[in-house]
Amino acid sequence: MVYVYVCKRFKVSMEMVSGKDSEWILNLVKFYLKHRRKEMQKLERAEVNPKRRVNTCSYDSSSDVFKINLVYKDQKGVDQELKWIIKVTRSDINEHANILLRHEKQVFSRLVCDLVNAIKQKSTTFTDGSRFNFEELILMPEYIYDETNHAADVTRHVLVLENLEEKQYFTSMPGPLNLSHFKCAVKTIAKFHAVGLCHKQMMWQTFAQQSSQARATKTFEDVEVEGENKIPVGKDGLFSRFPFLSEKMLTMNHLISNRQTFLTMYQQLLKCFPAESYLLDIFDYIRSSTDHILGVLDQADEDIDHPLDSISLGILESRSFLFIYDEDEDKENKGNKNAKVQRSHSDRATTRDRKSVV
Secondary structure (H helix, E strand, O other): OOEEEEOHHHHHHHOOOOOHHHHHHHHHHHHHHHOOOOOEEEEEEEEEEEOOOOOOOOOOOOOEEEEEEEEEEEOOOOEEEEEEEEEEEEOOOOHHHHHHHHHHHHHHHHHHHHHHHHHHHHHOOOOHHHOOOHHHOOOOOOEEEEEEEEEOOEEEEEEEEEOHHHHOEEOOOOOOOOHHHHHHHHHHHHHHHHHHHHHHHHHHHHHHHHHHHHHHOOOOOOOOOOOOOOOOOHHHHHHHHOHHHHOHHHHOHHHHOOHHHHHHHHHHHHOOOHHHOHHHHHHHHHHHOHHHHHOOOOHHHOOOOOOOOOOOOOOOOHHHOOEEOOOOOOHHHOOOOOOOOOOOHHHHHHHHHHHHHO
């Protein structure tokens, strides 16, 4: 008999009737195994519980997050465990979160896979000793599954990802990042930016080759008609391939529309430190350049391709990163030291024998 527990909050968010929760979970596991060429003999148990929030903010537009733990038997009868997180949003409950999760869902399902393939393709041009793994450059949770449902005027988005906390990744302590956290975060962003530049260069070359091939196949009998579909190149090709990347005014509207409010709040914060009043002059310069940085007013310059233009990560905060710590560092992020793990009698006997030898 399969043991399945699904919390009430998840059923309400997913609008599941009794009995449909087990069917949804079973289809989820089958989808995961099918795309990884694995097979399942039997689903043993599954649990879906709300994920505890580490950071909560009054302006938070986060989606509902749940933890799902699965155990199944493979074809050899060996138990395999899967630990994921499920993000769910509904347009009738939180429209901002619904728009953001739709964008995140498209990034994981389409863009990240393309970036990984670009890294693998570029890596083949190096010698064996200098090749690298894509996980060294892009360290993101593994994409598992996504779905979108429409019912009347309500839209629901679902995204399932790998639970990195099960791999000992933790958020930083509440408050600003320290210097070590900051260096690690900047290094990670720099790697992503470098991958974006390489990906853009490869796409630009592909678009140019396709366009030149299309022109070469034309004959004198071909007549160009105004409005004819042509192979897009440059940014046009990028946005035609990933149209959601050009929707920053929609996905980030909740922040862009309130940018002056946030800037005023930060200015008042800086005034609390009279000894560092020089920061206000720097802040005034940043504030006057905000619209240009966000690209709100420079619509005419969007066709200009800067050599360092790359895929943007959007707004990053301290809670946007998860960190993995060395054994001797940041012990406050670990579990209670007093917690003991129950050992078997044979283990205790072996320990006593070793102690006696020493």
